[in-house]
Amino acid sequence: MPADGGIGAPTKRREDVRFLKGTGRYTDDLNRPGQAYVFFLRSNVAHGRLKSVDTSAAAAMPGVVRVFTGADFEGVGGIPCGWQITDKHGEVMQEPAHPVLAQGKVRHVGDPIAAVVADSLEAARDAAEAIEADIEELPAVVDMKAALQDGSPKVHDDLTSNLCYDWGFVEENKAAVDEAFANAAHVTTLELVNNRLIANPMEPRVAIGDFDQAGGNSTLYTTSQNPHVIRLLMGAFVLGIPEHKLRVVAPDVGGGFGSKIFHYAEEAFCTFAAKALNRPVKWTASRSEAFMSDAHGRDHVTTIELALDGDNNFTALRTETHANMGAYLSTFAPSVPTWLHGTLMAGNYKTPLIYVNVKAVFTNTVPVDAYRGAGRPEASYQLERVVDKAARELGVDPIALRRQNFVTEFPYATPVAVEYDTGDYVATMDKLEEMIDISGFEARLAESKKRGKLRGLGVNCYIEACGIAPSNLVGQLGARAGLYESATVRVNATGGIVVMTGSHSHGQGHETSFPQVVAEMIGIDASMVEIEHGDTANAPMGMGTYGSRSIAVGGSAMVRATEKIIAKAKKIAAHLLEASEADIELKDGQFSVAGTDKSVAWGDVTLAAYVPHNYPLEEVEPGLEETAFYDPNNFTFPSGAYACEVEVDPETGKVTIESFAAADDFGNVINPMIVDGQVHGGIAQGIGQALLEACVYDEDGQLLTGSYMDYAMPRADDLPFYAVDHSCQTPCTHNPLGVKGCGEAGAIGSPPAVVNAVVDALQRAGKTNVTHIDMPLSPSRVWAAMNQ
Amino acid sequence: MYAFDLERPTTLADAQAALKSDEAQPLSGGQTLIPTLKQRLAMPEKLVSLTAIAELQGITKEGDTLTIGGATCHADVAADGSYPALSALAGQIGDPHVRNRGTIGGSLANNDPSACYPSAALASGAAIVTDRREIASDDFFTGMFETALDEGEIVTSVRFPIPERAAYVKFDQPASRFALVGVFVAKTADGVRVAVTGASEGGVFRWAEAEAALSSDFSPAAIEGLTVPSDDMIGDIHGTKDYRAHLVGVITKRAVAAAG
Known part of the structure; x- marks a missing residue:
């Protein structure tokens, strides 16, 4: 292993030095010469007809450069959706137009009506107040089921209804599933809400448009998880700028959690306005704007039914979900409740028959899209809650019921279209039981009771699909793009390496973990390898970071490119050593001739590549730079078992997490410290969803949780120390590193563990009528459930 | 935030004079007012800061009475300890930033229905001393965000009888x-x-x-x-x-x- 850390080393994150010292370079740190600032006038009503927008007074205000409205974007494309779902009748989804600035109607609080560009932000804000927007307020629809009723207000007048699609999966199995339910010995039913969340990355979104009149080139600096995707979507579908005339740069990005995947109107506006005005235009979201313009997450309402035979084997599963799309279709929105949710409904279990129905619904709310886990937390939560409820109804141990139904043979083809390549659910459950001291629970319960507190233990499993995704598969499923990843490995003359990758790091630690792989392969120090990402001018076309795909897909591309480098370097070494290429071995950065003491160092070979004085020019080109694109042939399937122990204050309903344990199988691990950190962060977000976070609208579509005064984020003292283990490793069978991905696991596995634990605590205290409480399990909700 | 003038008097008399103008508003720790201004929900022409006035600062104990200057920040009250329940309350307000800016006079004058200090003043039977008079706590809090204070009246100190x-x-x-x-x-x-x-x-x-x-x-x-x-x-x-x-x-x- 390289002295400063190869594969498997807990190397400290090199990027943290600049982040912790305040020397990170975020988009808002960038300022272009002569830049102007834009302020968006946003709708304060959820639904209304735009009768007129008079900008004349605003345009005359001091410092104002120009005021734009929806009329300026006639003939410009709308914000596109990247995924098309075909519904259960074979019809394609209803896809409304999404103009950059509102045209005709406003459809949610925060919908941009006009944009004021001025010499300063204050001047832009002052002028925005002088805009006269005459809006005829219309009745708003927020509740999904109400939105599907006849006579409901229509979010989009030109669509037939508020139903985006009605998806059945797998439609051909429905009759068999229904029959299995008719024949079941026991059926457990649960209705639940997966609460709407706001991602709240530490860094709000920022966009700077820049235009080089001399060359006719546009540049967008933006807070994105995938700059190439933004270049493609914005260039091709919105502004009509060919990719060779458009550069997108996403420098240091302070967290995304999904919310910075999508192409947003503000990005298109700044790029458009910079060209129109021949002047850089900058937008920095305030936190209040972030609450009402960043895509929200989750927001599913589900009824799930589990059928069991007389021996407690799962025989069928049936779900009906309403999924909120918000007012427009965000980039990935249609795929979240379908292909990222329906395909995971088998979970860790060999349930033979599954039918999933999803109705996606337009409402007068902010668009909803992928948020850490994206569809998989929703699937896991339903399944692990209904299994827990079934165990209680049947009077069997919830862990034993799970074990009895585990998939144990791999590869395993689920009835919901995916094939798990590998896994060992028994091993992670064994590990979990070892970590949590179940036999000591009764004593801990008694101790809590002495202090007047209730105590409960919740256990669950999860499976997820990462490494998104095989392009040929997602193409069949409605993706309008491929989902490969790319890497260029550029070796310099003196042996140092720059890897340019399409994977974007916005907190994941790629700058540390990616070099560990290359260093290990060549046998040089990791400090000789640098990662560049986030600039379409440097990195080859890549699809970016989401779905825990970076190491599994981007890392694999980097491995393939490094293999090409090594193959070429061996040719050069063979020439230098006057040996046959087949006899060259690479170890610890030395090329040697097998069976001899003849060798040449990595640096000698790289120098020869760029100073080809003694070089086989007729056989090998000079230089040492290779590119690879990697497209996986399957998803990866991380899995695990989680446990949570809680105390509940019966007088106030307040839940305290006493302990939390996670036993994960991520396959091979590159940097275990970074993996620990990813799991910790994921669990914190999952506990946030389970106990604290909720995005709430009132019936008129006003956002009641528009600031941190009302939107409860988890804080350090809400969280316990976690016991985290990833020693159970069944390597992925189809990517070169055997890795699976760890970024979302914590957020997927933890909500059901918390809710199972709280319900367990109440049940043990004799509250046998409490079989479920919807998240977040705030003190008032738990108290209400106990006193219903 | 809209533009405004800021005055930072060092004596109570200068503060009173500065507040005579109709469009002037007192500013103490600013933990409510500054966020309100940032949201453009208020448009004062002039703010008169009270935190540079020496006589509004500090904590003194005489017998069983604790007197706290109106512009004394929460962190100072938390650190004082001569009325332990009051110090404990002050130490739980907000976060360190809030506690080092927010003041007792500002909190009482704002009378946020969810603020901590009003309960201490009312339960202790404190006297709220202003630049014009002394108001018993029973008469001071008149409703959500409402107090007995007149326009421009400044809370100079709060006098707490220390309970058993x-x-x-x-x-x-x-x-x-x-x-x-x-x-x-x-x-x-x-x-x-x-x-x-x-x-x-x-x-x-x-x-x-x-x-x-x-x-x-x-x-x-x-x-x-x-x-x-x-x-x-x-x-x-x-x-x-x-x-x-x-x-x-x-x-x-x-x-x-x-x-x-």
Whole structure:
């Protein structure tokens, strides 16, 4: 292993030095010469007809450069959706137009009506107040089921209804599933809400448009998880700028959690306005704007039914979900409740028959899209809650019921279209039981009771699909793009390496973990390898970071490119050593001739590549730079078992997490410290969803949780120390590193563990009528459930 | 934020003079006013800062009376310790930034229905001293965000009689960590006073039944069975009216237990 850390080393994150010292370079740190600032006038009503927008007074205000409205974007494309779902009748989804600035109607609080560009932000804000927007307020629809009723207000007048699609999966199995339910010995039913969340990355979104009149080139600096995707979507579908005339740069990005995947109107506006005005235009979201313009997450309402035979084997599963799309279709929105949710409904279990129905619904709310886990937390939560409820109804141990139904043979083809390549659910459950001291629970319960507190233990499993995704598969499923990843490995003359990758790091630690792989392969120090990402001018076309795909897909591309480098370097070494290429071995950065003491160092070979004085020019080109694109042939399937122990204050309903344990199988691990950190962060977000976070609208579509005064984020003292283990490793069978991905696991596995634990605590205290409480399990909700 | 003029007088007289203009508004720690200005929800022409005035600063103890200057920040009160329940309350307000900027006079004058300080002033029977008069705490808090202060009147100090026993228990609103319900209990030779914040649409209030019960038996058991009507309670996404009414009893018991 390289002295400063190869594969498997807990190397400290090199990027943290600049982040912790305040020397990170975020988009808002960038300022272009002569830049102007834009302020968006946003709708304060959820639904209304735009009768007129008079900008004349605003345009005359001091410092104002120009005021734009929806009329300026006639003939410009709308914000596109990247995924098309075909519904259960074979019809394609209803896809409304999404103009950059509102045209005709406003459809949610925060919908941009006009944009004021001025010499300063204050001047832009002052002028925005002088805009006269005459809006005829219309009745708003927020509740999904109400939105599907006849006579409901229509979010989009030109669509037939508020139903985006009605998806059945797998439609051909429905009759068999229904029959299995008719024949079941026991059926457990649960209705639940997966609460709407706001991602709240530490860094709000920022966009700077820049235009080089001399060359006719546009540049967008933006807070994105995938700059190439933004270049493609914005260039091709919105502004009509060919990719060779458009550069997108996403420098240091302070967290995304999904919310910075999508192409947003503000990005298109700044790029458009910079060209129109021949002047850089900058937008920095305030936190209040972030609450009402960043895509929200989750927001599913589900009824799930589990059928069991007389021996407690799962025989069928049936779900009906309403999924909120918000007012427009965000980039990935249609795929979240379908292909990222329906395909995971088998979970860790060999349930033979599954039918999933999803109705996606337009409402007068902010668009909803992928948020850490994206569809998989929703699937896991339903399944692990209904299994827990079934165990209680049947009077069997919830862990034993799970074990009895585990998939144990791999590869395993689920009835919901995916094939798990590998896994060992028994091993992670064994590990979990070892970590949590179940036999000591009764004593801990008694101790809590002495202090007047209730105590409960919740256990669950999860499976997820990462490494998104095989392009040929997602193409069949409605993706309008491929989902490969790319890497260029550029070796310099003196042996140092720059890897340019399409994977974007916005907190994941790629700058540390990616070099560990290359260093290990060549046998040089990791400090000789640098990662560049986030600039379409440097990195080859890549699809970016989401779905825990970076190491599994981007890392694999980097491995393939490094293999090409090594193959070429061996040719050069063979020439230098006057040996046959087949006899060259690479170890610890030395090329040697097998069976001899003849060798040449990595640096000698790289120098020869760029100073080809003694070089086989007729056989090998000079230089040492290779590119690879990697497209996986399957998803990866991380899995695990989680446990949570809680105390509940019966007088106030307040839940305290006493302990939390996670036993994960991520396959091979590159940097275990970074993996620990990813799991910790994921669990914190999952506990946030389970106990604290909720995005709430009132019936008129006003956002009641528009600031941190009302939107409860988890804080350090809400969280316990976690016991985290990833020693159970069944390597992925189809990517070169055997890795699976760890970024979302914590957020997927933890909500059901918390809710199972709280319900367990109440049940043990004799509250046998409490079989479920919807998240977040705030003190008032738990108290209400106990006193219903 | 809209543009405004800022004056930073060093004497009370200069502050009073500066506040004579109709469009002037006093600024103490700014923990409510500055966010309001940033949201462009207020448009004062002039702010008169009170934090550079020496006579509004500092804490003095004479016998059983603690006098706190109106512009004294929460962190200073938290560190003082001569009225332990009051210091404990101050140490739980907001975060270190808030505690080093926010002031007792500013908090009392704002009378946020979820703020902590009003309950301490009311339960302790404190006197709010202004540049014009002295106002008993029973007369000071007149409703949500409303006080007996006149326009331009400045809270110069707050005088707390230190009780025999006292405690403040706060049950946090999960997002803001203001009081969902906060109860301050103070026992003196004259009896017991119980002040509740966070719960009522009328702002901080005294719970007379609990005071009567505790004056004859200062123990958590004395609260058993007592209830406040839920009609006047705040009901919002963090708790219904019934939940808050229930919490008033629970948190009062805990405050009595904490007072020992």
